[in-house]
Amino acid sequence: MPTSYSDVSTVVGGITYDATSLSINNSVPNSTFNRLGQRGLFQADAPVDGSLSLSSFLTDASEFSTFLSDKRITASTSAGGATSYLSSLSIEGDPTSPVTLNLEFQGAAMAISTTTPSTAAIAPALGVLTEVSGDAAGGKNFTFSYSLTKSYGKSLFKGTSVYEYHLEGVEEKLTIEGESAASLSSPCPATMTIGLNFSSCGGAIGGVSIISGKVIEYSSEVQAGDILKNTISIVNTF
DSSP: OOEEEOSEEEEETTEEEEEEEEEEEEEOOEEEEEETTEEEEEEEOSOOEEEEEEEEEOOOGGGTHHHHHTTTSOOEEEETTEEEEEEEEEEEEETTEEEEEEEEEEESOOOOOOOEEOOSOOOOBBGGGOEEEESOSOSEEEEEEEEEEEEEEEEOOTTOSSOEEEEEEEEEEEEEEEEOSSOOOOOSSSEEEEEEEEEETTEEEEEEEEEEEEEEEEEEEOOTTSOOEEEEEEEEEO
């Protein structure tokens, strides 16, 4: 059963996050076996597997920039007091609410020791202030979703007590939907560079971009009496 927290400050990879939700789950792979005179004993089949999930408001570029710069390599970070590996990162926002950041890690046994309630003032990035760079899907009132997913292989060598991770594949996807006065034309070229620039109440706080992402969705939709909505999605895999 995972251990869950809400509205706490915690440190991951040297960065302090004011987490709206935090969940830690450790699993112990084991099986039962019998020995003469002893029944129903348990033996460990593999090292402890741990996972950590964190959600927070986006407040600073440091909260995601390192993970994006390391997205092409097997890079470890300290999460939950253990050496862990980022498996998922997502950033989402819309015109009516702050931008949210979600992180997920996998690794060895985890245990959060810093779970103090968040008391500091938070100046989150606001979706309505975020700007699209490159070929935008719409001029204003846009919603966006960026995700980075990393897949790993695990190896366990004789004499070791933890897995060794190696990166097998990465996918990043950016979807933008916005209102516009004109519909989108056919995508050309088939690859695009689109990014997001985040701004908080205190000013610019960096952004993300996909270089040469493949267009997988490019559409315009409108109904009688409604506003034209343009949607574009690009994906990059490596």
